[in-house]
Amino acid sequence: MKRRDSMFETTVNYLKDKGMTEPEVALILGSGLGDLANQIESAISIPYEEIPDFPVSTVKGHAGKLVYGDLASKKVIALQGRFHYYEGYDLQTVTYPVRIFKELGVKTVIITNAAGGVNENFTPGDLMIITDHINLTGENPLIGQNLDAHGPRFVDMTETYSKRGQQLLHEIDEELNLSLKEGVYTWFTGPTYETPAEIKFARTIGGDAVGMSTVPEAIVGKHCGLEVIGISCITNLAAGMQSSLNHEEVVEVSTIVKPKFKQLIEKLILKL
Ligand code: HPA
Numbered sequence: 299m300k301r302r303d304s305m306f307e308t309t310v311n312y313l314k315d316k317g318m319t320e321p322e323v324a325l326i327l328g329s330g331l332g333d334l335a336n337q338i339e340s341a342i343s344i345p346y347e348e349i350p351d352f353p354v355s356t357v358k359g360h361a362g363k364l365v366y367g368d369l370a371s372k373k374v375i376a377l378q379g380r381f382h383y384y385e386g387y388d389l390q391t392v393t394y395p396v397r398i399f400k401e402l403g404v405k406t407v408i409i410t411n412a413a414g415g416v417n418e419n420f421t422p423g424d425l426m427i428i429t430d431h432i433n434l435t436g437e438n439p440l441i442g443q444n445l446d447a448h449g450p451r452f453v454d455m456t457e458t459y460s461k462r463g464q465q466l467l468h469e470i471d472e473e474l475n476l477s478l479k480e481g482v483y484t485w486f487t488g489p490t491y492e493t494p495a496e497i498k499f500a501r502t503i504g505g506d507a508v509g510m511s512t513v514p515e516a517i518v519g520k521h522c523g524l525e526v527i528g529i530s531c532i533t534n535l536a537a538g539m540q541s542s543l544n545h546e547e548v549v550e551v552s553t554i555v556k557p558k559f560k561q562l563i564e565k566l567i568l569k570l
Contacts (some may be wrong), residue, residue, distance in 0.1 A: 303537065305351040305394075308320035312350050317342050318366040321375035323567055324399040324524075326515055328380070328411035329545075330552025331531060334560055335378040344380070352398075353381050362475035364395075375399060375501060382511055384489040389439035393518035401469075406463070406525040406570055408563065409516055412548045413509035414491070414536035416501045417481055422551050425492045425559060427467045427480040428459050428528030431506055431513050435487045439514045440521055458520050463527035470565045475556055481506025483530055485513035494538025496517045508536050511514035529562070531555050 322380045327334055335341075341366045365545065366553040381392045391409040399407055415424065444451040465478070484500045486492055488510030492500070500508055507530045519526040532544055533551040552559075 306401050308350045309398055320403050321373045322405055323372050323374045324404045324407040325376040326380050326409045327505045330549040331410050332378045335376040336367050337375045338367040338369050341365050370564045372567050383487050389514050392514050393439045396518045397513050400522040408527045409512050410529045412533045412552045413530035414429045414534050415532040416536045417506040420424040422533050423555050424479050424532040425462050426530040428483045429480050433485050433513050439518050443561050453521050458516055459528050460525045466569045482519040491543045492537045497538050499537040507529045
């Protein structure tokens, strides 16, 4: 596993030189949700491949740019296209952008994703406030030497997803009537979708949604003291709950949900 800690400085100095100074809020945009970065005003946008030591995204539908600027009267930095474990990156690489956010001075990271609904009360198109997660992969991005400058060896995960963030999302839901759901996100590595038996298992152990991302970034965010807020876009019912699954449907549904999602995120950033 490649140590990336020593690379922070090169990446951070490059981004600061490009004008990405003092972002307050970071956004990680999931499948089909990347367009939100286009709402950022006075934007500075840099393709990942131009950023020294930054990983490069490989999935179709993931644009692969870091975008900085003003959104809802705050300085934000957005990852338009994230890195997934199933692409073959180790977890330190997957979570490298979160460490860069920390080094740039970010206080809050909003992590979004497309997810399958496990909870039988969910419908495709729902947005779910992530209250907690279950890591079913047996992997953890903090395995290896601890980065003491960022956080402790043993991390308290009692409140991984900020209670304040959840509260703000509920307030916005009351104001805008978005019918938000809330629940536990269960992380599988992918790239296969889950089997119906795995979904039954996820539900039995308390999962409400399943997906292939978010948990590594949330763990590292928690490790380095960022306020973590998670939102899932339920794009489909999980395996065994509908006839079949495909990536096109995931992207299609998240595209339909985009206006609602955009409204929610902008209001959230305003209230942070
Ligand atoms: N499973 C895993 N990841 C997903 C799903 C799913 O059903 N939908 C969108 N991302």
